[in-house]
Amino acid sequence: MSLPPGFLDELRNRLSLTDVVGRKVMWDTRKSNPGKGDMWAPCPFHHEKSASFHVNDKDGYYYCFGCHAKGDAITFVRETENVGFMEAIEILAQEAGMPVPKSDPKAQEKSDKRAELANVNEAANRFFRLCLSQQGGTAARAYLDKRGMKPETRERFEIGFAPSGNALLRALKDQGISAEMAVEAGVAAKPDDGREPYDFFRDRIVFPIRDARGRLISFGGRSMDPNARAKYLNGPERLLFDKGNALYNHQEARVACGRGQTLVVAEGYMDVIALAEAGFEATVAPLGTAITDRQLQLMWRMSSEPVIALDGDKAGLRAAYRVIDLAMPLLEAGKGLRFAILPEGQDPDELIKAKGPEAMQEVLDGALPMVALLWRRETEGKVFDSPERRAALDKSLRETIRPITDASIKRHYGEILNDMRRELFRGKREESPRKAWTPGGGRGRFGKQAAVPTEGLKASLIVSGDEAQADLMREAVVLAVLIANPGMAMEFLSQLEALTPRSEDHAALLHAVLTHAEEEDAGVLRDNVSAMAGRGALDRLMSHPHVQIAPPVRRPDREVAQMCLTEELAKLKARRGYQAELAEGLEDMLAADDEKLTWRLRQAAEARNRATKAEAEDRTEFDIAENGLELSRDERNAFRALLSRIAPERGK
Structure with missing residues (x-):
């Protein structure tokens, strides 16, 4: 205003x-x-x-x-x-001592009403605190003593007790506060059938809830009856109270954050009180529900990186995962979350009582960034032993970070997740080296694992320099066409997800394109790809002569782009299928007998023939081997070099 x-x-x-x-x-x-x-x-x-x-x-x-x-x-x-x-x-x-001007009469009226309702709650709070100290509050005091809550802590957090019956309504009436005002304040309720109002909190330990300005906006109650339908109960939502827009201990936590403490988000009232007693005064809790987007914004106003402290059981992890999904579209530079997972079976109160505040501080110091917990959710308990499963992981990771609106944050999430993915798959390969396959099954004639040629030798035999460059050019054209024709990636999603780029630039660009596959605006798509993959990678791609002369890049056209992508992706798939067959054949050739060698080379020949039919325009000089395998000049020379190396060994 x-x-x-x-x-x-x-x-x-x-x-x-x-x-x-x-x-x-x-x-x-x-x-x-x-x-x-x-x-x-x-x-x-x-x-x-x-x-x-x-x-x-x-x-x-x-x-x-x-x-x-x-x-x-x-x-x-x-x-x-x-x-x-x-x-x-x-x-x-x-x-x-200056009144703040109110420009809107209705706003002034609403503000006055809020102040009046807050006064009703203050009167109710005085009554509840008095009841806790009297004979009727004996059982409630015993429960608090059992939980280790000191008398000074009860005073600090204004803990009270709501007796059974309608004792509060009678006490408020004696102070000139009507039942209707008590209902509006949320400390009483009125049945829909027209019966008389009744106390909302009965036989419960009561926790006052104040807003950031210190106004008493509602209460939370913990039942003393173990058979009660709700163990914890918040006051009803009224003019003064919106539980999705409030935090327990908000005012005290905000002050503590101003002194430099880390904001901790616990699950309930008792957790907050236990943490505050142990010195973690910048602690809040949502009010009986999952964290809302408005509560997240309140937290970020206090701290740029709140720590969500959750129980280490399955329910706690599910709550953490819900917070991740909620926070994704709200992330901004300098606003994040960390997650402190407590030992399973312990809440903050139990951990502090068992091992002291130092143990809790250790848990908070080890809080995980949101990206780490996201990775845990997508990979924990899963096996990625097939291309289909790995592609499913790629897709789920892209879907998870898609809601992030900040391009820079999305790019960094993509980079970190991609690093984790590579490490995961690299680890799988190291743990399970591929065994040489034989036509009849098993591991070779003598039951020994076949030797595998060195990576340098395999590379020289399988992919020549010219062919590797041709693959790069095809990848570049595919990527440029996708960027110039937004929306096309959705039509070729499965082929693109199975594509393994030959360079880091292409891998980053493909990841960015797939992340924004649903984007329909060419300018927005280009900006997003540039933000994720880097301006340099995009400029290098679009400035290449092969890319600039591609028709669907020079003049974007959906039909032409579709034809181009179909052809280029098919060629890449065929060539890489041939290369995979040839790699396996070469592995066998170094250790297998003649029969297996012939069979493997025949398989490679068939794959090669399929590939070359799709790329006749790119063929160089070919020779025909005696077994029908078509070989390029580079491949022929490589085979001759290989045979000269292994001939002495085979003659022994």
Whole structure:
């Protein structure tokens, strides 16, 4: 809302910056000169020991010569209290005794109503706290003692007890508060059948819920009856209370975050209280439901990277995975989440009681970034021993990060997940080296595993320099056509997912294209691909002569692009099928007998023939081997070199 001219100047004039800052610092009496309004203190923003934080009361500004924090009274309240601009104005105006102008009469009426309902809740809170201290609260006090909650902690968190019956309504009536107001405040309920209102909380330990400004907006209740339908119960949603837009212990946690503590998000009231008792004062909890997007925004206003502390059981992990899906579209640079997974079977209260605050701190220090937990969800308990399963993993990872709207964040997620994927598949290969296949099955004539040629020798035999370059050119054309003709990737999704690019640039570009496969706008697609794969990779691709002369790149056309992609992907698939067959044949040739060698070469010949039919225009000079295998000049020379090397061994 807009404030009337002169209001902020009047507010600053009425307040002494020294008084505002003095609530948070200890002045250095040796350096400070109160008479001149020239004050010095250790900085409240970076927790130093020397007094480098300077307040100039005359000009109304502060400055830290250590961390360079600066501003006026409004800025100071915003930074130390973790509040927005208007909230800071309201805090300072209340301190200065100035009413904040209300421009909208309806808004003023609503604000007055909220204040009235908050007063009803305060009256209810006084009643609940009194009941806890009386004879009727004996069982509730015994339960809290059993949980190890100290009397001073009960006072700090204003714990109370709601007795059975309608004792609260009677107490409020004695104070002139009607049953209708109690219903509007959420401490009473009215049946739909027209019967008289009744107390909403009965036979429950009561936890007051305050908002960021300290207003008492509702209560949570823990049942003393083990057979109650709901162990924990929050007040009903009313004008004052929206549980999806509130956090338990919000005000205290915000102040603690302003002192530099890490924001911890626990599951319930007792967890928050246990953590706060142990020194983790910047702790909040959602109110009986899964975390909402609005609660995430409240957390990010307090801390750029809250730590979600969850039980290590399956339910805790499921809750963490739900938070990941919720947070994905909301991520921004500098706003993230980490996840602290507690030992299975223990909540924060139990862990602290068993092993002390140090054990809890260790768990928080080991909190995982969101990308690590995302990877765990997609891979834990799964086996990726086939191309289909690996392709399914690729697809699920792309689907998971697709909701991220920030292009830079999405690119970094893609890079990290791609690194994890490579490490996973590399590890599989190292654990399970491929055994040489023989036509009759088994592991060779003498039961021994066949020797595998070195990678350098296999590369020289299977893919010549010219053929490798041809593969790169085909990949480049495919990628350029996909980028120039948005939406085409969806038509060739299965072929593209099975494609293994020959270069890092192509791998990054393909990953980016598949991540944004559903994008229909060419400009947006190009920008997203550039952000994920890097501008340099995209420029190198689009500047290549083979790419620039491709018709569907020069003049994007869906039908021409479809024909081009069908042809080029088929050629790549055929050539790589031939190369795979030839690789297996060569492995056998180094250790197998003549019969197996002939059979393998025949298989390679058939694959080669299929490939060459699809690429007649690219053929160089071919010779025909005696067994019918077509060989290029490079391949023929490589085979001759190989045979000359192994002939002496075969003659022994």
